């Protein structure tokens with residue numbers, strides 16, 4: 153009876169007497185996903201942003217006032233490249249995570265990784281492959297969406313696709329069949345089936361390895377042919393899903409660009425010609441600077457003490473070439489190689505490697521939202537999801553402000569440690 157009465161009152165008053173609880177946020181400044189505004193307020197109602205404007209100018213009514221003095225408010229950050237089912241390789245090598253850790257252990261760890269990611273202000277992740285843990289990202293995403301565990305909104309790739317034999321723990325006798333880090337599929341029919349199977353199981357995006365260190369050769373080499381990559385893109389696209397390619401070699405990158413992949417991951421051996429081709433085709437680059445930096449340190453480089461190894465110098469040079477070519481840059485660190493929750497390490501490195509702080513802020517918010525087709529987030533704008541993060545200080549002046557989290561809202565809910 154009460155419900156009916158409430159419904160009637162709501163209907164008669166057009167909802168104004170029974171609106172959802174509102175929050176009025178007052179930071180020092182607001183980065184709206186594109187521009188920094190000094191002295192702005194943001195009004196949140198329910199899970200959405202209701203209004204944005206000059207401090208004191210919004211009709212807040214019954215809203216609870218949240219004083220965020222000393223902070224900058226940004227859209228919830230979007231991690232472009234994570235693996236919630238991996239943990240840092242200096243703890244356990246990738247081979248051993250794939251071969252020796254129980255799936256239940258990997259999932260248990262992933263729940264902790266999800267929580268730490270959210271607390272770090274990353275309210276969305278594009279999780280690019282379970283690395284041998286089948287479809288466990290799908291269940292993880294559902295557990296988060298059902299409120300069972302705290303974590304970011306997830307865009308999932310599930311198993312990812314590899315050419316036969318190309319992405320596996322190394323160093324075994326050829327007489328042994330070693331589990332792979334992703335799903336092997338080659339050729340016309342098998343590729344079509346694998347893409348559709350992954351979509352059917354929950355993939356939001358299809359990930360493909362366009363090259364890898366393969367067999368006894370130490371260097372990465374292209375894996376799929378251009379025709380195979382085109383087929384993967386065609387099948388994924390016909391279902392409304394994009395394809396993302398792991399590509400480190402110039403030839404792997406070239407094929408992935410021409411096939412219509414939307415983002416290239418890593419791109420370490422890109423050239424000015426390849427970056428020009430990316431620009432021409434509107435392909436975005438997710439440079440994963442922090443992963444290369446972490447792996448080089450795991451191999452013994454003492455950062456800040458030893459001179460920069462060739463690999464790091466090379467990465468600085470190719471990243472600069474990508475910036476000079478005007479390639480769209482997605483922020484994505486390949487988190488999992490390094491610690492979940494330390495996602496902002498990539499953003500610090502983007503600045504260190506020559507990107508302007510404002511461009512880095514755009515990259516991790518509006519650019520990632522646009523490239524990943526997430527139209528309901530990535531900006532602070534009326535009607536969008538109230539995924540918001542307040543950080544101490546001004547990240548345009550000191551980028552590591554992005555690690556000093558004061559408040560995280562996910563869909564208007566205060567995420568507490």
Ligand SMILES: [Zn+2]
Nearest residue numbers: 233235280486
């Ligand atoms: Zn990765």
